[in-house]
Amino acid sequence: MTIRLYDTSARQIRDFVPLAAGCVSIYLCGATVQAAPHIGHIRSGLNFDIMRRWFEYRGYDVTFVRNVTDIDDKIITKSAQQGRPWWAIGYENERAFNAGYDALGCLPPTYEPRATGHITEMIEMMRGLIERGHAYAADGNVYFDVRSFPGYLSLSNQSLDDLRQPSGDGETGKRDQRDFAMWKASKPGEPSWETPWGRGRPGWHLECSAMVHKYLGTAFDIHGGGIDLIFPHHENEIAQAKAYGDEFAKYWVHNGWVTMSGEKMSKSLGNSVLVSEMVKDWRPIVLRYYLGTPHYRSMIEYSEEALREAESAFARIEGFVQRVTEKAGETVEPAAEVPPAFAEAMDDDLGVPQALAIVHTTVRQGNSALAADDKEAAVARLAEVRAMLGVLGLDPLDDHWAGESDRGDDLHGVVDTLVRLVLDQRQSARDRKDWTAADAIRDQLNQSGLVIEDSPAGPRWTLGPRQ
Numbered sequence: 001m002t003i004r005l006y007d008t009s010a011r012q013i014r015d016f017v018p019l020a021a022g023c024v025s026i027y028l029c030g031a032t033v034q035a036a037p038h039i040g041h042i043r044s045g046l047n048f049d050i051m052r053r054w055f056e057y058r059g060y061d062v063t064f065v066r067n068v069t070d071i072d073d074k075i076i077t078k079s080a081q082q083g084r085p086w087w088a089i090g091y092e093n094e095r096a097f098n099a100g101y102d103a104l105g106c107l108p109p110t111y112e113p114r115a116t117g118h119i120t121e122m123i124e125m126m127r128g129l130i131e132r133g134h135a136y137a138a139d140g141n142v143y144f145d146v147r148s149f150p151g152y153l154s155l156s157n158q159s160l161d162d163l164r165q166p167s168g169d170g171e172t173g174k175r176d177q178r179d180f181a182m183w184k185a186s187k188p189g190e191p192s193w194e195t196p197w198g199r200g201r202p203g204w205h206l207e208c209s210a211m212v213h214k215y216l217g218t219a220f221d222i223h224g225g226g227i228d229l230i231f232p233h234h235e236n237e238i239a240q241a242k243a244y245g246d247e248f249a250k251y252w253v254h255n256g257w258v259t260m261s262g263e264k265m266s267k268s269l270g271n272s273v274l275v276s277e278m279v280k281d282w283r284p285i286v287l288r289y290y291l292g293t294p295h296y297r298s299m300i301e302y303s304e305e306a307l308r309e310a311e312s313a314f315a316r317i318e319g320f321v322q323r324v325t326e327k328a329g330e331t332v333e334p335a336a337e338v339p340p341a342f343a344e345a346m347d348d349d350l351g352v353p354q355a356l357a358i359v360h361t362t363v364r365q366g367n368s369a370l371a372a373d374d375k376e377a378a379v380a381r382l383a384e385v386r387a388m389l390g391v392l393g394l395d396p397l398d399d400h401w402a403g404e405s406d407r408g409d410d411l412h413g414v415v416d417t418l419v420r421l422v423l424d425q426r427q428s429a430r431d432r433k434d435w436t437a438a439d440a441i442r443d444q445l446n447q448s449g450l451v452i453e454d455s456p457a458g459p460r461w462t463l464g465p466r467q
Contacts, residue, residue: 003058003347005222006297008230008252009155009341013349014246018221019250023063024055026214027249028235030066030112030209033093034074037100038272039302040226040258040265040290045113045254046288047296047350048107048224050392052347055390057338065215066109068094071116072204076190086191087116100275103284104291105393105400111215115207119193122202122210125244126182126195134243138173140185140198146178149239155252156231180236182206205236213246227256228264231455256299258291265302282307285401289314289394293356297349313360315451317385318396320363323370323453324382331397332379334386342388352392359388419450423459 003016018024032039045066055062070090079086094114101108126142129135134148146152146160151245153160159292163178172179181203186192192199212220225234236253241248257264265272290310294300325332337343339362345354366381389395422441429437442452450461 001343001347001445003055004349005251005253006026006349008254009264011157014251016221016251018060020218022059022061024060024062024222025220026052026065026222026224027208027212027216027220028064028066028109028223029229030068030109032069032072032099033090033097034072034078036093036096036426037275038258038265039275039278039287040272041097042100042104042106043291043300044224044226044255045101045106046104046255046292046393050292050296050352051222051224051253051350052107053391054350062110063216064109064209065111065113067208067211068097068112068114069204069207070094070114071191071201072288076180080189096276099126103275104288105278105284105398107152107393113211113215115202115211118207118211118214119202121214122183122206123195125206125210125213125240126197128244129182129240132243132245134239135182136175137197138175140200141171141173141181142183142197143174143179144170144182144236144243145175146180146239147176149243151233151242152239153231155235155238158231170359174295180205180232182240204223206240207234208233208237209240209244209246209248211250212241213244218245219247222253224250224253224255226256227254230254242394253296255296258300258302260302282311285394285396286311286314292392292394293352295349295351295353314394317359317363317389317394319383319451319453320343320366321385321396324366324378325397327370327375328379328382332386333381334390334395335380335383336387338387338391342391346391355388359385359392368419419445419461423452423461427459 004013005016006012026048028044030045031037048064048066052062052064068090071086075086075090078084078089082089126135129144130137130142133145135142135144135193137143153163170185170187182205183197183200184203186199186201190201192201200295212223221232223237238248259265260273275287282290286307290307291300293310300306338346340356342355342358345351345358348354362381362384366378366385369375369377369381386395386397390398395401422445425434425437428442429435429441445452445461452459452461
């Protein structure tokens with residue numbers, strides 16, 4: 001068994017060999033909390049949640065670190081616009097991000113450090129880089145000297161001579177306009193911290209290099225994030241960490257975007273779809289299916305039609321789970337191992353689309369067993385399906401999703417009572433062989449978004465895909 005991952009730095013799929021046998025260390029660039037999350041933000045966390053689950057299924061002890069950028073230019077701008085403290089904006093949106101991760105079933109990280117909680121580590125790293133000749137102070141700012149680090153831009157495969165990086169607001173005293181700020185001098189009204197070079201605040205990139213060093217040491221296995229972070233963020237992280245003396249990440253893994261009309265989903269472009277709004281209209285488990293089942297390196301073009309297709313596809317899986325559970329008369333536990341074809345797909349750069357095809361094939365086999373009244377075979381297929389869905393975080397019988405499919409226990413009870421009254425009328429029509437009336441009642445229920453299935457235990461209803 002060998003897990004293989006696409007390594008951005010090598011520009012190819014590589015066999016994964018951990019630094020420490022049986023252990024995996026992952027650092028994921030998390031939320032910049034200037035605003036509530038849209039589904040593009042949550043996709044990254046979800047993709048790496050699936051990665052983590054697969055490593056754990058394969059027997060690895062996973063340390064998963066996901067940071068929070070709680071101070072940056074955008075947060076400060078929002079603070080001035082709204083007349084609210086920068087920390088209040090950051091904390092509010094941090095909670096919104098965590099609510100989004102939790103709603104879609106992402107496991108909590110091992111550690112979730114905030115940038116502002118690690119100023120001491122940042123100062124220590126800057127001091128070391130200045131002593132080694134890789135950084136310099138000017139006008140209260142601290143800059144990284146990109147020409148001092150020969151490997152700069154190797155991740156994004158760019159040429160330094162072709163790079164143009166104009167000076168940012170207040171970034172004075174640069175020796176080269178391509179040098180980037182690790183620390184920004186204090187401005188009136190902005191949050192600031194004391195350093196040997198004057199009061200100021202962190203630049204965007206320094207926090208991650210410093211926090212990785214604190215939580216994962218000088219070397220770790222996998223650094224993750226969206227493809228938009230390759231440059232400048234991840235290039236600058238590498239430069240800082242390696243110039244400081246760390247080996248840093250062994251593998252670089254990047255996920256694709258969620259797009260609208262071909263454009264990256266972004267608050268600044270006005271084309272974002274907030275998670276908090278999506279979960280009002282769509283079941284969270286369906287959103288997880290929609291965002292988590294395409295390959296992590298692919299782009300997802302957002303559309304209502306695609307969401308409806310995901311809802312319909314998941315309904316077929318969930319319906320099978322419910323039917324076999326009723327047939328068995330008890331909860332069927334997940335199998336100890338997933339089918340070999342599923343494991344092979346997941347081992348190959350987390351091939352979730354190929355793995356999902358095995359799920360649907362197994363569901364079809366289980367449905368055939370149900371039709372043949374082969375309870376033993378149907379239960380065996382359900383055990384396999386639950387094992388596979390568990391790896392993907394999509395098992396509808398998992399405690400996390402308990403009651404979620406009902407869209408509220410209270411509402412479900414009311415609807416169930418009303419539907420049962422109508423179904424009793426339908427059964428009365430069937431008993432008197434008035435098939436036209438019985439079919440008309442069923443059609444009306446279907447048009448209302450309810451799916452009626454006749455089973456040996458009597459008719460049952462579920463919420464169907466929206467029309």
